[in-house]
Amino acid sequence: MEFATFILAAQRGYHQSSESVIRNSIEQAVASEQAGFNTAWFAEHHFNNYSLIPSPLMMVAHCAGLTSTIRLGTAVCVLPLYQPQRLLSEIGFADIVANGRLELGVGLGYQQFEFERFGVDIDEAPAVFSEYLDIILKGLNQNVFEHDGQYEKIPPTAISVRTVQQPTPPIWIAGGAARMARAYREGHNFFVTAFHDGLETLTTLRESVERAAASEEKNVTDVKISLLRCCYASHDELEINSYLDNARF
Incomplete structure (x- = not known):
């Protein structure tokens, strides 16, 4: 059994500035390593004070420079809100700066008001998630990949920023x-x-x-x-x- 911390970065009231919440969350990740936790996981949410982390991969990349042993994970990257081609390079970049400590968690999301503000139909989220995960797996496992799907059509494409962990970082699915x-x-x-x-x-x-x-x-x-x-x-x-x-x- 392993133990991890889940860092939500919640802003409980406007007496807390967004800066103080985010810096406190970074301190939590550092303290998690010092306390012996195996992994620090970072949430993703948008347009509310429930969580102030819009990009868990950015938190991974930043906290990688402040830690050395703890694994750093996304819980989760909400795949239907991304362009998977770009996300692939960001995954590779985060794993590089984390020296191969990235845990890649992905999910389909559940908060309708977030989807509405990105112009994404939440009813299609399961199908979009499934196809985008196919693309992520192709891009991580193949030097050059292509995709012809319902939501994305990608010509032969090389992702130059490759993950340290081969063939892929550990992948976690929510749903x-x-x-x-x-x-x-x-x-x-x-x-x-x-x-x-x-x-x-x-x-x-x-x-x-x-x-x-x-x-x-x-x-x-x-x-x-x-x-x-x-x-x-x-x-x-x-x-x-x-x-x-x-x-x-």
Whole structure:
């Protein structure tokens, strides 16, 4: 079992400047390494104070220069909001400056108001995600690739900025049962989330994972699974209650 931190960069009120929130989030990544965590994950959100990280790859690249051992991950790059050709070069760049410490998490997104402001139809997000992940995998695995799909048509193209980790950084997928099944089918890792829910939610998640693995005739342990939980360790009840208030946010 490995332990990681998930850095959301939430701005709880306008008494906090965006600068202070982002700098605090960077400090969290550095502190995570000092505390012995395996990975620091960075969220992606837009147009709200729920999260002030518009580009998790930018956070990876910046925090790479302030750390040396902790792995740095995107949780997640919302693929339907990207141009995959450009994202490929940014993935390579981030892995280079991180000295091969990038963990690449991708997802399809879920906040409709974000999609509306980018002019992307959220109803098409599952199909767009699937095709864009195909493109990302082609670009990472092939020196020259091309693609002829529903959403993108790419002539023979070389991505010059190659990842340090070959053939690809570890890839993590967020999403529902269909994405879990694809993760098992192609050998990717995946995220599941329970936040602060109890054993009933965890049992349901476990059953979903078992079904996804069985559908591809795989063992549950054939890939890594990241479970997001809210937790806080302290002997101080006031500190714990303060944390719970933040967790509810």
